Amino acid sequence: MDTETSTRIEISKEYLNFSAGHFTIFSATDRENLHGHNFQVRCSVTAMVGPNGMAFDYVLLKRVLKVLCDDLDEHLLLPQHSPYLRIEQGDGLVIAWFGAERLTFQERDVLLLPIRNVTIEELAELLLARLRARPELTEYDLHEIAVGVSSGSGQWAVSSWSSA
Numbered sequence: 397m398d399t400e401t402s403t404r405i406e407i408s409k410e411y412l413n414f415s416a417g418h419f420t421i422f423s424a425t426d427r428e429n430l431h432g433h434n435f436q437v438r439c440s441v442t443a444m445v446g447p448n449g450m451a452f453d454y455v456l457l458k459r460v461l462k463v464l465c466d467d468l469d470e471h472l473l474l475p476q477h478s479p480y481l482r483i484e485q486g487d488g489l490v491i492a493w494f495g496a497e498r499l500t501f502q503e504r505d506v507l508l509l510p511i512r513n514v515t516i517e518e519l520a521e522l523l524l525a526r527l528r529a530r531p532e533l534t535e536y537d538l539h540e541i542a543v544g545v546s547s548g549s550g551q552w553a554v555s556s557w558s559s560a
């Protein structure tokens with residue numbers, strides 16, 4: 397067997413998910429009501445298969461993905477970089493201003509994310525960046541990484557990176 401093959405390993409485990417509240421913002425005056433999804437996450441990684449017939453131990457990848465999902469699980473997700481949402485914090489509260497609307501939450505319930513909108517495309521890009529930053533993966537010669545996020549069956553956003 398040629399020891400120079402590049403193979404894509406795909407991970408799509410039921411337990412790679414997070415339940416979170418959010419609202420999608422469509423414009424300065426239009427947003428959804430607050431609601432939640434059971435978001436699903438999947439990942440594919442392309443790497444060289446070594447002479448021992450293995451690219452890398454994908455169990456490690458699954459463990460890291462589960463940590464990234466658990467970090468988001470059971471929170472209200474708010475975008476820190478939305479052009480339409482102003483966020484204040486204090487006295488144990490998070491206050492989000494959407495135009496004249498004042499949305500008030502307990503700090504313990506909120507996760508502020510460095511994204512522009514809580515959409516599956518922004519979540520996929522965020523999880524890809526967080527995955528790439530994990531030290532556990534830096535020792536591997538990875539060629540491509542793609543992370544998918546779904547807000548419901550049949551609808552995904554996939555954010556990808558390539559070393560090429």
Ligand SMILES: Nc1nc2c(c(=O)[nH]1)N=C([C@H](O)[C@H](O)COP(=O)(O)OP(=O)(O)OP(=O)(O)O)CN2
Binds near residue numbers: 420517
């Ligand atoms: N480009 C995007 N458009 C929208 C997003 C998004 O993340 N990216 N998100 C939403 C909302 O989250 C909306 O609540 C999604 O809900 P919906 O599509 O209705 O989800 P369901 O699983 O209920 O889908 P059904 O087709 O009704 O089964 C809107 N737009």
